[in-house]
Amino acid sequence: MNEEEAAADNPREDEHIEEHVTAPAAVNGTSVKRDKHSQSVFEKYNLFGTVFQLPPRYVDLQPVGMGAFGLVVSAKNTVTGMQVAIKKILKPCSTAVLAKRTYRELKLLKYIRHDNIISLSDLYISQTEDIYFVTELLGTDLHRLLVSRPLDKQFIQYFLYQMLRGLKYLHSAGVLHRDLKPSNILINENCDLKICDFGLARVTESQMTGYVSTRYYRAPEIMLTWQKYDAQVDIWSVGCIFAEMLEGKPLFPGRDHVHQFSIITELLGTPPDDVIETICSENTLKFVQSLPKRPKIPFTERFPTVEPDALDILEKMLVFDPKQRITAAQALSHPYLAMYHDPSDEPISELPFDWSFGELDLPVTEWKKRIWEEGTAYEDFD
Structure with missing residues (x-):
């Protein structure tokens, strides 16, 4: 028991x-x-x-x-x-x-x-x-808020801004979170937001394990390449959280990793060739090649009630190729967040985090x- x-x-x-x-x-x-x-x-x-x-x-x-x-x-x-x-x-x-x-x-x-x-x-x-x-x-977390009621536009914008502001700092220190999800986003009665739970955090651009983040918010490169990924996995997770705030339900609720990847392709279409070429596992490559060729669904069709600026930043986050995905710093200057953006108050880390212990056994x-x-x-x- x-x-x-x-x-x-x-x-x-x-x-x-x-x-x-x-x-x-x-x-x-x-x-x-x-x-x-x-x-x-x-x-x-x-x-x-x-x-x-x-x-x-x-x-x-x-x-x-x-x-x-x-x-x-x-x-x-x-x-x-x-x-x-x-x-x-x-x-x-x-x-x-x-x-x-x-x-x-x-x-x-x-x-x-x-x-x-x-x-x-x-x-x-x-x-x-x-x-x-x-x-x-802090009094609650984003998961509990989303379960309790739909979020108004101004709260969605403010929460997204604060998540990206925190990630800009974190990524500048050479740290990626790897497990961003609504329950790891804490919020108080003043709508101040803090990212928590760093049990899975790692250095950027190193060899890593494949199954780390909660499935719904897991970036496709974690499923496809397993071994190497960078801070952009967090941006994908934020995109999934943002879509969930907009719709009130998870965007990619996969039953398992196979179903997860399949429903991602239903929205984004078949991964481009340069992404497929990064796949190291022969079994994973065969699986991806076995999927039917799918076109990308226009975000205006998938999210018909969402305003254009919100769709634009969401689409820039949910990109198969992490090199083409918007960064936290770039996202902060997007027009959707203009109400809150202040370059003088979006700090970065003065020094990178010391990961010298990371390779120790x-x-x-x-x-x-x-x-x-x-x-x-x-x-x-x-």
């Missing part, structure tokens, strides 16, 4: 366990961060079968949702009075792959500082070596050591 099933069978498991545990002075010889305001005590909570072990400054824990590789709860910081989100990384060091992923997300969250990207406000490593990322709490113990070192260094960073 998994944790969600256990919670359904035992609805009382989200009670606060009145238990105090002493924070460790060191883990594997490396000192770790203690709570600044309560130096020795962590409190233990059980939320739907998942134990949270946190400093007593955090109270009123409530489950929010499951992110990539972690459970997220809301809480009140009694020192600042602010509501926060706390993500517990599930089994952060159970394998070398998961430990490296945790290290990558930790470094990214520490590095990124942008209005439209979630950033780390605190970090804790518990006595049981669990890791907790603390960030600001280390044992779990070494990744754990690096995670603890990053956690310790966060005291100075904070």
